[in-house]
Amino acid sequence: MxxxxxxxxxxxxxxxxxxxxxxxxxxxxxxxxxxxxxxxxxxxxxxxxxxxxxxxxxxxxxxxxxxxxxxxxxMSMSALSSISNSKGIRDHHEDEGGSPRKKLRLTKPQFATLEDTFKEHSTLSPQKQGLAEKLNLRPRQVEVWFQNRRARSKLKQTEVECELLKRCCEKLKDENKRLQREVQELKSMKLSGAPLYMKLPAPTLTVCPSCDEKLDGGDGRDVDGDGYGDGDGSSTSRSSFTFGSKHLYNSFTHPSAFC
DNA sequence: CTATCCGACGGGATTACCTCA
DNA sequence: CCTGAGGTAATCCCGTCGGAT
Known part of the structure; x- marks a missing residue:
């Protein structure tokens, strides 16, 4: 039946x-x-x-x-076992000094189905009942599973992001150190008296490699006509500018200024 | 014995809907 | 008839517990 x-x-x-x-x-x-x-x-x-x-x-x-x-x-046996997990029964058993209940473990097929459903949609409101029937679980169990799944998914995501931020932070630290060294070098050059341009290595101005690619075939117009390629001229640094169709930058003082 | 996983629960917040004055 | 207040249901998130591994 x-x-x-x-x-x-x-x-x-x-x-x-x-x-x-x-x-x-x-x-x-x-x-x-x-x-x-x-x-x-x-x-x-x-x-x-x-x-x-x-x-x-x-x-x-x-x-x-x-x-x-x-x-x-x-209810399936699993559902029944989990019913006995509920607070009411637990309290009841405790009152009677009954045996502790078994904890429900989802079967592999149940788990797989839930996982698949979760991948499609991490919320389940419309299909809760159907899914529960399909898996022989109570709707509440399906709901709880999704809640926990979301929580764990979020936790995992947070961990990944944390790791990413750590790495990013390390990179920025390195970059900061390098820039500080660069500033020191430039300061010492200035102090030595000779004009800066004489001390710069030969290929000081370099065509930004990405622009070189991007602007090939384009008109490379300087939209705001300020001679700089950053539109409103409010760029945070004047480490680069456009010349004709090319974005040029000082590869010595600003090796990372290409776009 | 301890750590981790995970199903379950309790509580609070939010939203939608219904009823009633 | 319209409207705002209050109640209820459904769902979510968060923190936590505790059995199983």
């Missing part, structure tokens, strides 16, 4: 059978669920949950104990 998620054998308190797996809703607003005495009728039901039942059930105030008692027969 096949059961789907909407086929339910419920043993619970009549009138307040919550079908929502989302514990969030129960804890929302910090509301304890209180049922009137005449609502607390033990019941055993087998049938399909109608949309209305679902709707009204979720609207009803519910208690965790009630939730636990309303376990669906359609």
């Amino acid at each position: 096949e059961f789907d998620d909407s086929t339910c054998l419920g043993l619970g308190i009549q009138g307040a059978l919550p079908q929502s797996d989302d514990h969030d809703h129960q804890k929302k607003n910090g509301k304890k669920l209180i049922l009137k005495d005449d609502q607390l009728l033990p019941s055993l039901t087998l049938g399909r949950r109608s949309e209305n039942t679902l709707k009204s059930a979720t609207k009803e105030k519910e208690s965790t104990d009630v939730l636990q008692q309303a376990s669906c027969m359609s």
Whole structure:
């Protein structure tokens, strides 16, 4: 006999059978669920949950104990094992000094399906129910898996970015050192009295290699007509300028000024 | 015994929808 | 009929717990 998620054998308190797996809703607003005495009728039901039942059930105030008692027969063993993981049962067992529950481990196919779905979309709102049915899990379990998956994915991403920033920082440190050395050299040259141009190595002005490529065939116009190639003339440094179609820079003082 | 992984939970925030005065 | 306030449901993120490996 096949059961789907909407086929339910419920043993619970009549009138307040919550079908929502989302514990969030129960804890929302910090509301304890209180049922009137005449609502607390033990019941055993087998049938399909109608949309209305679902709707009204979720609207009803519910208690965790009630939730636990309303376990669906359609659940897989894994789902059942994880039901027993829930707080209510745990507390119940602890109260009774019962044995500790097993922790659910997703099977490989379940994991693979969830991974595939996650790769397509890291959120799952529309397909939660369907996915849960397909995997024989409770929607809540699928939801939790996605939440954890997002969290771990984010953590991993943060680690990668951190590593990247570290490397970037090291590079900048090196660059900073090199530039400081360069400044020192230039200062000492200036102090020695000779005109700077006489001391610069021969190929002082170099055509920016990337411009050489880019501007080949282009008109290379200096858009703002200021003789510099940076448009508004507010470049942070005048280490380079355009001449005709070429971007020229001082390869000695600004070896990294090409674009 | 310890470290790590990962499923689960609790709490807070946000958004959308509904009801009612 | 329109509107704002309040309630509720759904979903998300974050931090944490605790069983399994």
